[in-house]
Amino acid sequence: MSQLTTRPNAVRRSLPDLLRWLDELRRRGQVHRDDRQRCWHVLGHPEAGAVLADHHSFASDLRGLLPRQEDVELFQRGNFVRLDPPEHHRLRGLASRAFTPRTVAGLAPRIAEVTTELLDATGGRTRLELIDDLAYPLPVIVIAELLGLPAADRPMFRRWADALFDREVADPDQPLTELAAANTRAAVPVLREMNAYLLDRIRACRARPGDDLTGRLVQVEVDGQRLADEEIVGFVGLLLLAGHITTTATLGNAVLALDEHPGAAAELRAEPELLPATIEEVLRLRTPFPRLVRRAVADTRVGDEVIPAGAVVTVWLTAANRDERVFAEPDRFDPRRAPNPHIAFGQGIHFCLGAPLARLEARTALGILLDRYPDIAVAADVPVEHRDPWAMVSVNSLPLDVRPR
Numbered sequence: 360m361s362q363l364t365t366r367p368n369a370v371r372r373s374l375p376d377l378l379r380w381l382d383e384l385r386r387r388g389q390v391h392r393d394d395r396q397r398c399w400h401v402l403g404h405p406e407a408g409a410v411l412a413d414h415h416s417f418a419s420d421l422r423g424l425l426p427r428q429e430d431v432e433l434f435q436r437g438n439f440v441r442l443d444p445p446e447h448h449r450l451r452g453l454a455s456r457a458f459t460p461r462t463v464a465g466l467a468p469r470i471a472e473v474t475t476e477l478l479d480a481t482g483g484r485t486r487l488e489l490i491d492d493l494a495y496p497l498p499v500i501v502i503a504e505l506l507g508l509p510a511a512d513r514p515m516f517r518r519w520a521d522a523l524f525d526r527e528v529a530d531p532d533q534p535l536t537e538l539a540a541a542n543t544r545a546a547v548p549v550l551r552e553m554n555a556y557l558l559d560r561i562r563a564c565r566a567r568p569g570d571d572l573t574g575r576l577v578q579v580e581v582d583g584q585r586l587a588d589e590e591i592v593g594f595v596g597l598l599l600l601a602g603h604i605t606t607t608a609t610l611g612n613a614v615l616a617l618d619e620h621p622g623a624a625a626e627l628r629a630e631p632e633l634l635p636a637t638i639e640e641v642l643r644l645r646t647p648f649p650r651l652v653r654r655a656v657a658d659t660r661v662g663d664e665v666i667p668a669g670a671v672v673t674v675w676l677t678a679a680n681r682d683e684r685v686f687a688e689p690d691r692f693d694p695r696r697a698p699n700p701h702i703a704f705g706q707g708i709h710f711c712l713g714a715p716l717a718r719l720e721a722r723t724a725l726g727i728l729l730d731r732y733p734d735i736a737v738a739a740d741v742p743v744e745h746r747d748p749w750a751m752v753s754v755n756s757l758p759l760d761v762r763p764r
């Protein structure tokens with residue numbers, strides 16, 4: 360997972376601020392070097408796709424750029440989103456069977472059941488807090504069950520996820536490696552706690568493996584060798600964190616987008632088949648991870664520029680998903696947009712492993728929500744709490760006024 364955020368307590372910025380800042384960057388070229396941030400920015404859609412698809416030239420392992428630290432290194436051993444082949448291939452292969460569209464489709468009844476239970480627990484209240492009541496607990500319960508972790512520990516998982524992803528980027532123009540180093544330092548206490556918790560669970564699981572993903576990981580043999588406990592830590596940690604925060608973000612973002620576009624909300628209620636495309640359009644316009652980072656390992660032409668070996672490369676998914684060369688009227692929310700080749704789930708060998716699960720969770724939860732409440736409006740008397748969009752495009756709280764059927 361990219362760690363590019365730092366310093367809590369700075370002034371909160373909003374998505375339009377990020378979009379204006381990205382427009383400024385785009386004026387300097389779809390691909391350009393930034394002397395202040397000491398990195399290369401990639402903003403265009405084809406250019407972003409080219410970088411993400413070329414894992415030979417653009418590595419995901421950033422360890423050489425950051426100060427070494429034992430807790431970070433332990434977590435990184437199995438955190439395959441930050442590993443390159445062959446390690447990436449070996450570890451991703453172990454998890455991929457659990458996340459194919461077919462396997463994931465089998466989770467549909469459970470996802471619907473958890474959604475219904477969570478909404479039942481609101482006891483007919485007409486004021487919901489979307490994140491606390493549904494958008495956070497649903498994906499974390501689902502991923503914890505898949506991994507065999509106690510869903511009851513979710514307040515702790517939330518504390519970790521918030522510590523790692525709900526941070527303010529104090530100065531967006533600060534050199535990127537400084538930002539990442541500060542961020543890594545800030546993450547150490549949480550990573551230490553998370554590593555210790557996961558190691559305990561993995562050891563317990565080795566003693567008595569259950570029929571869950573962690574149970575299978577402790578038993579599986581790759582080239583005649585079992586995975587070390589220390590390799591499983593980052594692996595399970597990655598799935599646990601990646602498996603919920605972005606889906607939480609997407610549910611909040613979808614409800615926000617529909618609130619801002621009542622016409623689209625009415626159309627969706629009349630034509631529920633629009634739900635999958637609506638979620639894709641939400642992912643395009645409110646892409647949860649605004650950027651991905653790579654390290655160039657060879658001089659490589661991207662668009663009109665040659666990015667030199669050694670460069671730090673920031674791929675702006677938020678900008679690529681609004682590239683007017685690919686998306687007509689890119690800022691317009693259009694759930695009927697087809698095709699919609701957004702890259703909110705990345706591209707290439709690191710393409711989001713959980714995309715089928717995230718899509719299923721978002722469709723199921725939003726479908727049930729719309730069905731259950733004929734009227735849903737973002738509450739006018741309490742502010743919506745946004746995360747810093749340079750770190751993540753998401754809300755922390757979303758109070759809603761609803762009318763049950």
Ligand code: HEM
Pocket residue numbers: 419439440441451502597598601602603605606609647648651652702703704705706708709710711712713714716717718
């Ligand atoms: C809407 C929700 C989601 C979004 C927008 C999202 C986004 C992304 C993105 C952009 C990447 C690529 C990172 C890179 O190339 O550096 C990624 C990778 C990944 N995601 Fe997701 N994700 C979501 C949900 C999930 C869920 C539910 C899971 C559950 C397991 C998950 C697991 C992963 C994993 C394991 C990777 C690493 C894949 C690899 O390196 O091979 N994600 N995700």
